[in-house]
Amino acid sequence: MATREKRLAEFNGNGDPLPDQLVELLCEDHSGTYQLPFACRMIDGEWRNAQSDGVVEATVVGWRLPRR
Template identity: 80%
Template structure:
């Protein structure tokens, strides 16, 4: 299992992501860190599901631009 530090290092986005581009996000809860299985956008100060527009109800701890064939 990847450590928290290794996962965070893979999600190297800093600051706010580009508003016009979907990104991959890393979330964290009491069980550990996990990547959401869908792309997200940062909209008006809130993470949203790229396809549904629904708010992400998780603690996002990192983001990165999509990797090839991952979204």
């Protein structure tokens, strides 16, 4: 299992992404860290699911550009 520090190092987006830029999010809860299974965008200061436009209701601890 990856450590929290290792996962955070992989999601090293600084600041906010460009408007409408698709990114992968790393979130955290009482069980640990996890990557959301869908792309997201930062819109008006809120993280949103890129497909449904729903607000991400999780604690986001990092982001990165999608891996190919």
